[in-house]
Amino acid sequence: MSFTQNFTAVGDNLALSAIVALIPILYFFWALAVKRMKGHVAGLSTLAVALVVAVVAYKMPAGMALMSASQGAVYGILPIGWIIITSVFLYKLTVKTGQFDIIRNSVLSITEDRRLQALLVAFSFGAFLEGAAGFGAPVAISAALLVGLGFNPLYAAGLCLIANTAPVAFGAIGIPIIALEGPTGIPAMEISKMVGRQLPFLSVFIPFYLIVIMAGFKRALEVLPAILVSGVSFALTQYLTSNFVGPELPDILSALVSLFALAVFLKFWKPKTIFKFAAEEELAATAAVNMRPKKQEQNTGAQVFKAWSPFLVLTAVISVWGIPAIKLALTGHYEGSNALLKAINSIGHALTFVPEVPFLNNKIFNVAGDPIAAVYKLEILGAAGTAILIAAFISKFIVGISWRDWIETFGETLSELKFPVLTIASVVGFAYVTNASGMSTTLGMTLAKTGAVFFPFFSPFLGWLGVFITGSDTSANLLFGNLQKITATSIGMDPVLAVAANSSGGVAGKMISPQSIAVACAAVGLAGKESELFRFTIKHSLFLVTLVGILTFLQNSVLSWMIP
Template identity: 85%
Template sequence: MTFVQNFTPVRDSLALSAVVALIPIVYFFWALAIKRMKGYVAGLTTLLVALAVAVIAFKMPAGMAFMSATQGAAYGILPIGWIIITSVFLYKLTVKTGQFEIIRNSVLSITEDRRLQALLVAFSFGAFLEGAAGFGAPVAISAALLVGLGFNPLYAAGLCLIANIAPVAFGAIGIPIIAVEGPTGIPAMEISKMVGRQLPFLSVFIPFYLVVIMAGFKKALEIMPAILVSGVSFAVTQYLSSNFLGPELPDILSALVSLFALAIFLKFWKPKTIFRFSAEQEMAAASAVRKPVEKQISYTGGQIFKAWSPFLVLTGVISLWGIPTLKLSLTGHYEGPNAVLKAINSVGNALTVMPEVPLLHNRILTGAGTEIAALYKLEILGAAGTAILIATIITKYIVGIAWKDWIRTFAETLNELKFPVITIGSVVGFAYVTNASGMSTTLGMTLAKTGFLFPFFSPFLGWLGVFITGSDTSANLLFGNLQKVTATSVGMDPILAVAANSSGGVTGKMISPQSIAVACAAVGLAGKESDLFRFTIKHSLFLVMLIGILTFLQNGILSWMIP
């Protein structure tokens, strides 16, 4: 049995077919943003709605639709879910052993100026956490940290949400970029290069923008040297790492370079005046429930290095996993003469499984009659999550945690992330169903009606996706192929469109109901989510418009920037 995709199945009308194809997306928006269902419930029920639309409206055989969902779910668990589990596990190990407290102290002991603290904590440190763990930890930890320092809770949460847009596209060891390779077929490295030629412009601007929000334009000019050190060092590292190393490390490397560059710079440069908030005493009283930070503890350079070393090991191991020849051997595809790589290749080959998806492989035909391959791609040894697991084993010996506690922490991590992994699996399954049935192509053909303006609106699709899902990864999986299809039909480079989905998506993170809920919970503002939303919405719209303008220019006079 074969299935030929029909992009106008509803009364042979593209407009009506697009309206029907929108049903699962609109339902997902309603389930999360209005009904406020739990993520996994919204994901699973949306998948069911998508299956119903695919079978009833788009005439896809039920067996094929179900198997496409299983293909997506498998991709959601490995590599995506595996990366999240292992990176959160590594972070938890540093917390359990007290090393994270030393990391935090090393950041906070550098300056008393609130503007500079925001750059160090909200921007650089938050970006580091986004790269190492992601998954809500960056905003939650950095916002709580700022409140402990004396920041107004609403301000702290808002600043951290805004600062978080610089690293989100490469968050949690590059998951958003790695994930979108599956449904689009565009190599993750190419998408990484393009995103790395968009976000650095925002990364330079965000530190200045944060300080202007905090203290005004004149106060921002007072610390312009520090702002430039923070933003430029981050942006340059982000560009270099995303274009020459891949999507896994830009956040971690950029954050570390920015953090250390600013810390070192502040040893030789100080602002003329120390900036503190006018209502400092009230803020201190409001944050009295938080752990006091007045009592500073001094740590030696060796202690600080040890505390940071798990993440330095992580950086090293991930770098090794990204080396092309080693990557080939880890996935069982190495054919060279090197004896060590050949030995690794034999293990990698045994741990790489790529069976055909039953009922689906080469049985779906596009409108042009092209067969679509469908494989379960399970690269266990070559997965970035496995590299992170190795880093956690090395970390066990660095921090001196017993094996039983190591295993117990891993079990706790699995238990904590069981529902998020279900959410990811169902959202990826939903994305695969929409792609296999032709729904995303129908929506893409409709969006193509915007013609030459589509490059400007392309980032808004990612923005909407992240607002709905709370995740740049999920937004890429939802709309990545849609961007590719639409771009092809309007003469836009698909790499630019998929990258714009990710870059635009980061600006939607600060208004996502999930992100706002996490931020409010972290700073003790539960029930005040609407206040935080009103704080961030204007900044979100302004920044996504900047990405839209940049994408429009890169599709035209700046097309030389596309890899």
């Protein structure tokens, strides 16, 4: 049995097909924003709706649709679910051993102002983790840190999702940009340059926007010098590295420069008033339930270093995991002569499994008649979650927790995250069904019909839609990158601009992606409250993608000199 994708499956009409293809997406919006279903209920029911549309409207064989869902569910568990499990586990180790009290005190010693803490942790530290690991790690870890500092869990999750907008396009050592070179044929360096002439505008704006959301416009102006140091240092480094180095390092270098610049600046400058939340005492009492009482004495430098060590180890291990040659070895694909990497490669090869998806692999054909491969990609050693688990293993000896408590904490983490992982598995399954049936491409082709005048504005919305559906800027780029190039060429738009806009627009879709919402809620203990977080982020997502649309429209016309 085989299946050929038909992007005009409903009445042989693109518009009708697009309306039907929208049904699962609109249902998901309704389930979370209106009905306020729990995440796993919304995810599973959306998957069911997508399966019905794929089978009934797009004539996809039911067995193939189900196997496609299983492929997505497996990917949702490994690597994505695995990252959230290990991230929360590492955080819980620091809480259980009392080390997080010292971490909190060390941040408070830099600043007690909640606005500045958000800049340090959500924006700068989160961007570093995005650059090193990607997937759910930055939001999971930075949101957990903010909750430990005393932030409202919903606010912490929402702020970290919004802060994560700036670095997403260059996440995971530049993979979203590098991946675009394959389907489009445009050199990754050219795409990197163009994205680096779009995102720095957002990177300057996001810190200010974060503080306005937190505290209002007037309170944001009170810390404007710190906001400018944070945003301008990040944006300038992002521009320079993306245009003169390549797509691999903009996030890591921008985050480190921003973090260091702000920390040094705060040694010499303090806001006139310290901003804290209205319910600060209640939040502190809630946070104290899961932590040991705060010691009164001042922590020494050695104590602070020890408390931060699990996250320093995490940073080091994840950074090593992201080095291209090591990444190849960890997944069993290294072909060089280095003896150590060859040894790692043999282990990585043994722990990498890519079985074919039954009844699906090479059974789906695109409109060009090419078969589409479908495998379960299980890269156990190469997964970022495994790097985080190794950091947790090393941290066991640093924080001095017994093996019994270490294992018990891991068991508690698994128990707490069973529903969030189910949510992630179901929404990624939904994404895979949408892609395999052709629904995603139908929607992309419809947006591409907006014409020479309007397409430059709507081009980023295509990336935004792709990231919402797939949860990944990389996946959205692979899904719509070539469509952007073909459409741009046909209407006289520079294809480099359209392809870059796909990635730049996609960053605003990350904060409303079902799997991102599930990861963020799981990290801060809000499992089942995904609808509240979705309602919090949706308006910001639409606002930011509109800004990227306006910028792309201007770069296609009056600012065309910005195109490399």
